[in-house]
Amino acid sequence: MDIHFVREKVARRQVRVLHVPSRYQIADIFTKGLPQVLFEDFRDSLHICKPPVSTAGVC
Structure with a gap:
């Protein structure tokens, strides 16, 4: 999303931006090594x- 679009919506009180704890940041699965x-x-x-079987070590 464009930051200016979001900023405008927040200023008009049409959108409220909330903090999302990292425990719920599903996008992290694509960007970080996770426990x-x-x-x-x-x-x-x-x-x-x-996967139904391990593919480790398969060439």
Whole structure:
């Protein structure tokens, strides 16, 4: 979103910007290394399933 658009909406009290704790920042799954439990929670919330078998070491 354009910051100027958001700033205008906030100034007109049409939008309220709230803090979102990092525990709920699902986008972090794409940008950060996460603890396994948090990674799995985010993955599950995106409805991404684990692969049926491990592909580690396969060329």
